[in-house]
Amino acid sequence: MDNKKHILIVEDEVELALSTIHFLQDNHFTCTHTSTIQSALKEIKNNHFHAALLDLGLPDGDGLVLIKELKNKNQETGVIIVSAKDTLNKKIDALELGADDYLTKPFFFAELNARIKSLIRRLNVEESKKIVINELSIYPEEMKVVVHDKVADLTSKEFSLLLYFASNQNRVLSKTILGEFMSSGYDDYGFSDDLVYTHIKNLKKKLSKLGCTEYIKNVYGIGYKFITN
Amino acid sequence: MKLITKSSLTFISATVIFFLIGSVIMYFSVRNIFSSNLNDILLERKVVLEKQIEPDNVERFYAKEVFVTKLESECVLSFSDTVLIEQEKYVLYRKLDFPYKVKGKNYKVSILESQTKTDVLITKIVIMNVGLAVVFFLILFFVNRHSVRNTLKVFYKTISKLEEFDLNNNNELNLDSAQLFEIKKLNSVIQKMADTLKRDFEVQKEYTENVSHELQTPLAVISSKVDQMMQSDNLSQQQMEHLALLMETTNRLSKMNQALIFLTKIDNRFYTEGSAFDLDQLLKQQLELFEESIKQKQIKLELQIEDPTHIYMNRYLAESMINNLIRNAIVHNNDTKSISIFIKNNTFRITNSGEELSFPADKIFHRFKRSETNKKSLGIGLSVVKSICELYQFNLSYFTKNKLHTFIIKFK
Known part of the structure; x- marks a missing residue:
């Protein structure tokens, strides 16, 4: 069985999404990318994800609504909010809704990588802790x-x-x-x-x-x- | 001065002056009327007297209040006031002098008419008039005061509502509809103004957030592409160095953008929630963050907290204010390597050793003003401190002497 971790990327800035996918694939993740809430909901329904990167300002709404969907489907899915909005209120809102982490744009891939790995380690019971x-x-x-x-x-x-x-x-x-x-x-x-x-x-x-x-x-x-x- | 005091004062001074002048004028006109009345009486008595006087016995003529004096030349008919002493009392008389000529001899006949009765009458009239005026004045004064106060009630209501109105809170300004045309107009103008202000403020706040979003995303794209390129194996050293510089510059740009957005938010009074806390606690927390930098740079830190200082402000802004000051003191330190911080008497003072400024001292809080030696600094930290101090009306000052730089915040 494929041991690769599956990551959902919800991001409407295509170039950023492409770089992120490229980077994550280099790091042995498989990625699914959508740029709207509607298509993300479909993906969440049909697939199992280890982690999700959510942009907040999406064309058809606020990415915050996806947090609940992801967590309802699987508690072990790590949710990282990736947003340009660096306001305390937004962060608190996101964390209260169940997000596990909050990253402000622009971010470094190294940082993203470290956070995804740490999240997967933390949330997945079977995952090796070392x-x-x-x-x-x-x-x-x-x-x-x-x-x-x-x-x-x-x-x-x-x-x-x-x-x-x-x-x-x-x-x-x-x-x-x-x-x-x-x-x-x-x-x-x-x-x-x-x-x-x-x-x-x-x-x-x-x-x-x-x-x-x-x-x-x-x-x-x-x-x-x-x-x- | 309150509007009602001002209007009362004007009213009082106007009426007092008017009554003073009016009383004087009245006194003299009443007196004039009585005098001419007395003159008529005197003239009538003159006609009677002329018939009574016997031409042969002019000099010995006697009648009550009539005097005859012999003159060398002819006199003219005239009226005057005169005072006689009767039983040690002054009595005012009206006097008529007229010429009386008989057998080539000139006489002056004086007839006196007592003014005592009319004098009493005048006094009574004046007193009555003044009394009436005072009563009239008092009634008018209170009626006026009451009506002005009543009218102003709506006006004061508007003022107190305006005082409570805060753009940042989500309260709308709802002014009562008044009955008076002017106040109604005033209220509607203010209402319109407040609505526009509120709308503009919302737009501005949204704009700030949008700018952040719109700029940060392209920066994220640049940063991600540079990072991606940097991982290629076949890059020359020079290409690698260029990419590293690109990454650093992009990061700087993003920090600068964030800092400017932060400044705009402070200036737009975005951070309004406040709480009370101890300054020394906050300072110690912030110093912990810099512990390593201070140790690594081998800076001697002197900390002196004499009075526990409680401040009331937004916690996030307080942290940012103290953080920026400490950072400034570390970044711009020189070989002397010293920082001293005092909290005393509601005042926060931080002094660091550092090179002389390369620009005038009064420009130190300007945005993007930074020393030539430290190109890496964004030059925005101190303007953040200044904006925060302005927001809370804290007194922020700076002075430098002997390569020592001191910043002082005097809390209210």
Whole structure:
């Protein structure tokens, strides 16, 4: 049986939808795309989805109505709202209706990827609760990292960085992407680059001390890449 | 000054002046009437007297209130007022002098007529008149006051409704229909104005949100395509660097857009819900967010909270205000590496070491004004602080001295 996770994308901006599909397929997801609420309702009725990305401003209404449909069909479906509307009220509305996460446009694919994976891990009972990369095991729920059966002593920032990398293996993550991730959406610029550098340096040091392969590689002048192949 | 006070004052001063002048005029005209009446009486007595006087015995003529004086030359007929002392009392008389010529001799005959009776009469008339005027004035005053107050009641109602009216809340302005033409007109004009304002405000709010939506989506497309390209294996180092720069710039653009939308929302009074909280608690929470940056930059942080300061405002705006000030102090710090924060006396003060400004100090809160050395900064954080302070009428000031930069917020 096909082990790929199925994602529903409801987005009326076709180009954005295409890039998203392309990206998710690269990450071993299968995707179904619709751009209206009506067609989305049909898809929800006929298919099982592991996660759904919902845009709010759709041509035939507000994407919020789909949350209930998805959750009624299957509680395990992770619902992520992807919207340009960055208002607190909208977020609260969406979360109250049962959405699991809220992403503001524009977003980075790395961020989307990390959030989808985390959601699927969290909501699906049968899903493995750990990520294993050769000698490296990551336990997201316990915030624990094990290398060669030894527990690594990481700070919470270092842990979330490693998890972020592990969710986005073999992808170039630019400093902008990592900076945004580290500063968790704080609006101004100015000091995240150095901070990212320090955290990654410490993380790499701690992992290699335990004999871990150097997965995190520096991409000169651009950022970093977690290389497993 | 209240409208009713103003109208009463005008009324009082006008009537007082009018009555003063009126009383004086009346006194003199009444006196004039009585004088001419006395003159007639005197002239009648003159005719009688001329028949009574014996030409031979002029100088010895005697009658009550008649005096005869011998003159060298001829005198003319004239009326005048004169005062005699009778039993140590002054008594006012009307006097008629007329010439009397007999046997080549000139005499002046004076006839006196007491004015006591008429004087009393005049006084009585004046008193009666003034009393009447005062009563009249009082009645008029209260009637006027009552009617003005009654008329203004509708007007005051309109004012209090306008005071309660808030564009942000979902309440409509409903003015009562008044009976008076002018107030009816005023109400309808205000009503029309409020409706237009409300409609425009809604449109503006919607516009802000639409701008956000319309701009963020294309930015998301750009960002996604750049990300996609960046993952290709066959890119040269230079191409990679260009893509990384494109990604960074797009991200900047998006942040800037969000910041501008945020500023517009503040200026449009979008954030109205307020709550009371302790400033020092909020400050500590915000400092926690910057803990790592401060540590990494090896900045010495001095924190001094002398008085617990309670403020009442929108929590989100308060966080943004403090956050932007701390961020500014960190980003623009120099090698001295110091930040000090004081909360004291309802005042928040933050000082950081930093290079001299490359622009005039009074431009520091302007949008997109930033130092030459820190090109990465958006230059919008301090205008956010300023907008928030303006919204709540907090006093925000800045001064710099010896490469130390201080921002002070004085809460109300």
